[in-house]
Amino acid sequence: MTPHAPIPGPDRPDGPGRPLTGFDVDFTGHEIERRAQILAALGADWDPVEVLRGEEEAYDLLYSGLDAEQQRRYDDLVAAGVLPRRPGGGRAAA
Template sequence: MSQESTTPHTDFEIDLTLEETRRRAAVMAALEPGWDPVAAMRAEEEAYDLLYSDLDERQRETYDMLVAAGVLPRRGHGRAAD
């Protein structure tokens, strides 16, 4: 048997549009004037390629298992980013 609450409820809504705009402005203000997003992405891809290079046999098996499970993207030639 449940008791109904006699406490009145009030709907509460927050429009986060202004806060998201402030957050994005803060991010853009924090970036260096010469920041190049394409170069940053390219450097990140190079770092990932280096991370997954020269794996030993056991590491390669684990990597292949994670790729097959969809946890990691396949690295190397033939990717869409190449």
């Protein structure tokens, strides 16, 4: 923690006219530990590239076989930036 100059503020209950004091908390160590625990929970066989590939396949399946109205709505959502532009010229897979 790094102390700072007192912050002007209202009177505190523990004494009249005592200003509040600011400080910083460094969570770097906690963040490193959190990330290490996440990676341990995922296991050694976790393959992030394969996970992303599976997500892409799921999106391709989700947006495949759209009828004309669904395709129009899909195109509107892509144009509005709600959905990302997909490979294939921005059209859902047929």
